[in-house]
Amino acid sequence: MLAAIGLDETHEAAYRALVSLGAADVSDLARRLTLGEPDTVRTLRRLERHGLAARASGRAGRWVAAPPGVALGALLTRQRHELEKAELAAALLAEEYRARAAEPAVHDLVEVVTGAAAVSQRFLQLQLGARRDVCALVTGSPVTVTGTANSTEEHAAGRGVRCRVVVERAVLDLPTGLVELAAAIGRGEQVRVVERVPAKLVIADGSLAMVPLTSRTAEPAALVVHASGLLASLTGLFEAVWREALPLRLGADGGTVREDAPEGPDGTDLEILSLLLAGLTDASAAKQLDLGLRTVQRRVKRLMELTGVTTRLQLGWHAYERGWVARSPRTSQG
Structure with missing residues (x-):
């Protein structure tokens, strides 16, 4: 001490x-x-x-x-x-x-950091140095720099920094993927899901970005991009992926499932919808939420009856129309 x-x-x-x-x-x-x-x-x-x-x-x-x-x-x-x-x-x-x-000179706009220790240290500096916001695209494949919602933004979120994370669907299938994402959402971070993200990326305060370079043979490396046209392009890439991604809704407390559901969807219904719209099967969603498969199927059936639809595709459309799950307008940056 x-x-x-x-x-x-x-x-x-x-x-x-x-x-x-x-x-x-x-x-x-x-x-x-x-x-x-x-x-x-x-x-x-x-x-x-x-x-x-x-x-x-x-x-x-x-x-x-x-x-x-x-x-x-x-x-x-x-x-x-x-x-x-x-x-x-x-x-x-x-x-x-x-x-x-x-x-800045042109050659100073992009740094190449090599070596696992150097890359991890620079990544830590980036997230600890953020003062306003951190944006991240997270892939499902492991790389030198860890970047799940739980590790990439945890330090920043603790200081009140706004955190937005887009994960690809494969992250949900990782052993601790949903647990870490639920913890991140519980800290107030915004998490969305897409089928695939174009690249792993972290941006701090719109002034510094880091792009890990993956290779099975070469030494771990990453690009650190300073304020420039390239950084503006990376920021635009993140915003485009963010607009197209589906918001992820997960409960942090694992509360009791209510079978006597009210007229509208309850919290568990919304979690199920969020996971299904993110691409999980009924069985995977049931496993992740610690529910029975029949419970998930029964809740989905009730939601379909509630909205008067006959297919799950229609249920997803109605879920957006009714505001149960929401996607930002294409003109929005948030």
């Missing part, structure tokens, strides 16, 4: 032991920490440099703990000061970067 102020587990354990005992001999502390005495002495000297421990006067080999309120308070104050300086430096560097990026 004290790693943020520069103490590892051993040093924290030693300080806690000293606080608990008030004072202790090196030998006693070594036994308590299961360390050799030389290592214990080195640990105590480190605590002394941090102002957390001191040698007892009048007795060699005995150490006392500094009062936590004073000692830790001083360290926290210093750490906050260092963080403030780091934030100021980051702001100045960001301003300098924006100034230099106003007229």
Whole structure:
């Protein structure tokens, strides 16, 4: 817990032991920490440099703990000061970067990042750096950079950043696909489904995009695209796929199924409709929602009777007409 102020587990354990005992001999502390005495002495000297421990006067080999309120308070104050300086430096560097990026050279508009560790690190920077919105196209095939709704936008969603995700239907068939998507929807993210997405893509704040490059033989790599005509094209691609995708409706609580359904569809009906319109079979939808196959079929039949249709295609059309599931107008960007 004290790693943020520069103490590892051993040093924290030693300080806690000293606080608990008030004072202790090196030998006693070594036994308590299961360390050799030389290592214990080195640990105590480190605590002394941090102002957390001191040698007892009048007795060699005995150490006392500094009062936590004073000692830790001083360290926290210093750490906050260092963080403030780091934030100021980051702001100045960001301003300098924006100034230099106003007229970027053509070769600076696209970066090629290679290596699994480098790609993952750059991807993390992109999602943590987002301030307004994150848009993502997610494929069903694994790649170096994970990008399901649960992992790609989780950090951003926690900061109130708007997240829009389009997944291809194969994601729903992954072992944890629906669980992760339900969690994402529960966090307030918007998730839609299409049969296939053209490419895996993540865009942050409309100013930076990342496109993983997949190859079975070459080293993992990705393109990082800065503000440019290419980025505008990628943004347009996302918006076009978003407009054509079907909204996904999933319950986060797995509530009890109601057989005495009201006149309109209840939450479970809407979940079933959403999965069926996304391309799942009755059996797959039943399995994903932990329902019986006959329950799903009975609910679909009731919805068909409710809308007065004879085919599921007509049911899907009526579902849109009645607003049970909705697609944004083609002129909308959201």
